[in-house]
Amino acid sequence: MLLVFLLLSSAGGILSAGFAAPFVGAASAITNASAQLFEELPSDFEIQEPSEVSVIKASDGTQIAEFYAENRIVVPLSDISVNMQNAIVAVEDQRFYQHKGVDPTGMMRALVSNTQSDSRQGGSTLTQQYVRNVLVEAGLKEDDPAAIQEATESTIPRKLREVKYSLTLEQKYSKQQILEGYLNIAPFSPSTYGVEASAQHYFSHSAKEMTVPEAALMAGVTNAPSAFDPVAYPEYAKKRMDWVLSKMLEEKFITQEQHDEGVATQIADMLNVKPEQAAGCGAAGNAAYFCSYVVNEILNSDIYGKEVSDRRQLLVRGGLTITSTLDLGKQQAAQQAIESVIPTDDPSEAKTTVASVEPGSGRIIAMAQNTAFGSPDETHPQATQVVFAADAKHGGSASESGSSGFQPGSTFKAFILAQWYQEGRSGYTTLNTRPRQFSASSWNISCAPELADSWAPQNVNSSLDGSHSVVSATQQSINVGYAEMLNMMDVCAVTDLAAKMGITTNDGSPLEPRPSIVLGSQEVPPLNMAAAFATFAASGTYCRPIAIDSITDTNGTEMAVPSADCSQAMTEEAANKTANTLTSTTQAPRGTAKDAAFGRPIAGKTGTTDNNDNVWFVGFTPELSTATWVGHSDGYWPLNNQVIGGRMYGTIYGSDLAVPIWRNYMSAALEGAPVQSFPPADLGGGGGSSPSSSGGSGGSGGSGSGSSSNNEG
Incomplete structure (x- = not known):
């Protein structure tokens, strides 16, 4: 001592x-x-x-x-x-x-x-x-x-x-x-x-x-x-x-x-100095937003620690090897498809994202957007770290109402169609598509009757007024026809079914069961839409989007990863009928997404919101489901009458911007893959053939506009 x-x-x-x-x-x-x-x-x-x-x-x-x-x-x-x-x-x-x-x-x-x-x-x-x-x-x-x-x-x-x-x-x-x-x-x-x-x-x-x-x-x-x-x-x-x-x-x-x-x-x-790679998602190139999703998946999961601080410490100190679901080839195709229509930092300030998932597994294959990852500067004045495709928990933005994402417009009609078939109804039922007022007393909203209100939806043009089948109303995205379909069902059944497919508010509860939900007036993240539509491609099996295939710790020991929690959200028959009916939107000459065609069976739904401020196309093949959104990330204002991506547009619909991006991506992503068809389905229960039974795979897009009374696909 x-x-x-x-x-x-x-x-x-x-x-x-x-x-x-x-x-x-x-x-x-x-x-x-x-x-x-x-x-x-x-x-x-x-x-x-x-x-x-x-x-x-x-x-x-x-x-x-x-x-x-x-x-x-x-x-x-x-x-x-x-x-x-x-x-x-x-x-x-x-x-x-x-x-x-x-x-x-x-x-x-x-x-x-x-x-x-x-x-x-x-x-x-x-x-x-x-x-x-x-x-x-x-x-x-x-x-x-x-x-x-x-x-x-x-x-x-x-x-x-x-x-x-x-x-x-x-x-x-x-x-x-x-x-x-x-x-x-x-x-x-x-x-x-x-x-x-x-x-x-x-x-x-x-x-x-x-x-x-x-x-x-x-x-x-x-x-x-x-x-x-x-x-x-x-x-x-x-x-x-x-x-x-x-x-x-x-x-x-x-x-x-x-x-x-x-x-x-x-x-x-x-010395042969190798520059040190910067830490974080900023070094991930065009995969930065997907990377941010992965990071938030870890920070939000109690699998990796009791507190967020514990999970962050594990990420930056734990020596984890995180193998994600990202397909680099498809990611590059998604970025190129976006840049070909609306380049990064486009003077119009129009924003877009592509989110792509694998039906039956929920694996996120690609996630891209037309912004640089980071903070705005002279080189990239529109840079952001917000993940447009994701919900608020995974890096997306949240609105004052507490929801995240963007108004989906008429893409939401797919869930009304799904519930229609879930109840055993026919795709050939004739609908009155003439504009009229639906009284408050006519609505069945069992879970929230106080939300019933009188409503007078309009069609995008008078040529759609009259009588149309459910298939025709889907193909041309007829607002009044779909309002009549919803009026014949319990609105709560539709929002509940949508919730089973991941279409919820930020806290996981169903969207508000209002009549105007026909026209997609409540915000939804694009990734959630891609995963929901994948349910139709997977014969009714819904899988929560997942970004991680595996994680090993510094000793090579496998760790648990978030589950896709796949479940049968709707019957196989109803899902196959929905998928087949949605192929009609991609068929010429009347399909709102006819320009989506690229030589294989496809299905989907366009969407355009009030004042043409959000445009969508959510489409799928049997092996891949993809949502494309175009709008403004910091508020709703029209895309109309301006130069976007070097091209002058008048009135903009889903077919004008979202469909070309979707087509360019999907055609590249599936190049060389075997062509698969949707399972055939009897839409009427009485011998009628499905729209895709003849191999139709078209697509384009006359669309519509409007607010709670006039949205279209």
């Missing part, structure tokens, strides 16, 4: 070189007894795995983003060059293999040197330095500033605790394990931690391949990573490197010839 006190007191400069000298001769005997310096050693010191980089990968394994608090790659000692192991021992702790965690000889040497010159030498062993790094890392992981300060403050109690922990560590772990831990946790450049990430940064190769000069350079840097950074200060780094080489020669780790060769080696000849 007297020795420890005297050695620690040297930090305050209270000992002279002459007073310290008698202790040097006794150091050897004291070293052998160092484990008995304290009667009781602490049992609460446990080494945690150091923070590592987490990565998000596309479904094919290609890395798209990484996240870290400290840029570190942990490797075993066998993957670290012996040159590097020797260099760090030579410069930091020459008696590493002799002492038992605390080195009185080294402390005395530092004490004498520090009292006889202006330079300062540390008396801490590698084990002590490792303990200090471990304690700091634990404080960082727990987001505990007090613990970090306690691990680094210049006090005798802190040093005493460090000594006791070091003695404990040496009893529990081998020298090789301690050296491995130190080489993986300490900083070896201003921006990287551990020798592997630092070797990759400075030399563009692994730590296992490090030469003697490279090892000497990096071992010298760790003493003061910013001051000795060879990129910023090559002269200082070279002097430090040469000093490390001399220490390696002194300890007989290298020969004189190796020393001389190392000294003759210039910094510029060694």
Whole structure:
């Protein structure tokens, strides 16, 4: 205890070189007894795995983003060059293999040197330095500033605790394990931690391949990573490197010839600096918004921690490998389809997004939009981090009403059609499509009767007035016809069915069962629409959108991932009837989406909202469902009468902007894939054929306009 006190007191400069000298001769005997310096050693010191980089990968394994608090790659000692192991021992702790965690000889040497010159030498062993790094890392992981300060403050109690922990560590772990831990946790450049990430940064190769000069350079840097950074200060780094080489020669780790060769080696000849990849979704290119969705999926799931702060720490420190559902080829096709119609930062400020999911699994295949990810600047004045396709929990925007997404217009008619068939009704029922007023008393709203109101919807033009079948009303998106269909059913049944397919408010409750829901007056995220329409392609099976296929932790252990929770939302028969009826919208000459055709069976629904401020097309094939939205992200105002994407438009409908983007994407995404057809369905229950039975796959789009009285598809 007297020795420890005297050695620690040297930090305050209270000992002279002459007073310290008698202790040097006794150091050897004291070293052998160092484990008995304290009667009781602490049992609460446990080494945690150091923070590592987490990565998000596309479904094919290609890395798209990484996240870290400290840029570190942990490797075993066998993957670290012996040159590097020797260099760090030579410069930091020459008696590493002799002492038992605390080195009185080294402390005395530092004490004498520090009292006889202006330079300062540390008396801490590698084990002590490792303990200090471990304690700091634990404080960082727990987001505990007090613990970090306690691990680094210049006090005798802190040093005493460090000594006791070091003695404990040496009893529990081998020298090789301690050296491995130190080489993986300490900083070896201003921006990287551990020798592997630092070797990759400075030399563009692994730590296992490090030469003697490279090892000497990096071992010298760790003493003061910013001051000795060879990129910023090559002269200082070279002097430090040469000093490390001399220490390696002194300890007989290298020969004189190796020393001389190392000294003759210039910094510029060694460096092959690999730029550090920025952390976060901003580095994910056109997959940045999908990346943001993945991050929010993790932060919102209690699978990954009780509190959001715990989940964030796991992401930036846990060394996770997150394999996502993203198809890079289809993602690129989605971005190109968007740019071909409304380029990024288009002067019109019109925004668009494409969200694509796989029917029957819920896997998100692509998610793109025409903005740069980040904050607005001179280069990208319309940049944003808002994910247009997603709900508020996954990075989307939320309106003052608490909903997220955009008004879907007549795309919502698909859910009325689905409930129609769910109740066993016929697609050939004749509807009165003449504009008229529906009285409040005529509506059946069992779950909220107070929402019943008189309503007089209008058609987009008078040519649609008269009598039409359900199939015809769908094909031409006839507002009054669909109002009559809803008037014949319980409005709550429609909103309940839509909720089963993910069309809800932000809190998961059904949309308000108002009559005007026929025309899509309540906001819905595009991704949710793509997943809902996928239910029709999957014969009634709805799957919640998922973005993650698998996650492994730093040890390669599989972790749980959010489930798609697939369920049978509607009967197979009703779903197949809905899908077949929706093929009529893509068939010429009357289909509102006839221009969507690209040579294979497709189905879907266009949508245009009040004042033509939001336009949509949600369409699907048996293997892929995609929603395309165009509008303004920060409010509702008309898209009409302006130049968008270099083209002048008059009155804009879903067929004008959303359909071409959808077609360009889907045709590229499915290029070369086998052509699949929808299951045949009897729409009338009395022998009538379905619209797609003849192989029709057309598409275009006369559309309509309006508000709660005049929306169209």
